[in-house]
Amino acid sequence: MxxxxxxxxxxxxxxxxxxxxxxxxxxxxxxxxxGIFVDIGLRVGGFVDxxxxxxxxxxxxxxxxxxxxxxWWADSRKQVRLKxxxxxxxxxxxxxxxxxxxxxxxxxIGCAVPDPGPLAG
Numbered sequence: 001m002x003x004x005x006x007x008x009x010x011x012x013x014x015x016x017x018x019x020x021x022x023x024x025x026x027x028x029x030x031x032x033x034x035g036i037f038v039d040i041g042l043r044v045g046g047f048v049d050x051x052x053x054x055x056x057x058x059x060x061x062x063x064x065x066x067x068x069x070x071x072w073w074a075d076s077r078k079q080v081r082l083k084x085x086x087x088x089x090x091x092x093x094x095x096x097x098x099x100x101x102x103x104x105x106x107x108x109i110g111c112a113v114p115d116p117g118p119l120a121g
Contacts, residue, residue, distance in 0.1 A: 003043050008078045009115065011042055018109035019071040020085060021046070025061045032057035038069060038082060046080045051101075053084070054091055061089050075116040 003011070023038035023046050035053065038046035046069060053060050061067060067089065069082035084090050091097060098105045 003078050008044065008076075011044055012074045012113055012115070015071050015074055015080065015113040016109075017071055017073075017105075017111050017113060020068050021071065021080075021082070022066065023069050023082070025063050025065045025067075028060065028063055031060065036060060040069065040080060040082070042080065044078050044080060046082045048082045048084060048089075051097070052090055052094070054089065059088065061086075071113065074113045 021040045023040040025036050026039045026045075027037040029037070033050060035050045036048045038048060040046040048069065052072070061084070068085035070085050071080060072083040073081035075081075087094075102108070
């Protein structure tokens with residue numbers, strides 16, 4: 001279902017980094033290559049990037065798996081970027097990855113997800 005820009009801004013405005021959302025994995029399009037799509041009960045979907053998931057795709061949650069996810073990011077793509085909360089479903093070196101890619105993550109937890117402006121084109 002298509003979400004208007006205004007509705008997406010409203011949804012995104014209610015999100016906080018690290019906010020835990022329960023979700024169900026609804027699609028794993030290219031296991032080991034892209035990531036997973038998650039229904040988080042909002043009018044927009046959730047997505048976990050391959051870079052946050054275990055290196056061995058056999059360890060990824062399968063379609064139908066219900067588990068907790070943390071809000072990792074949200075931008076103009078009208079999709080909530082997620083990080084699995086369950087350590088079974090994140091890369092083995094997640095702490096090192098966060099330190100390298102999101103060194104301010106701990107201080108961002110609980111902060112509102114900012115409005116990134118329009119998606120470049």
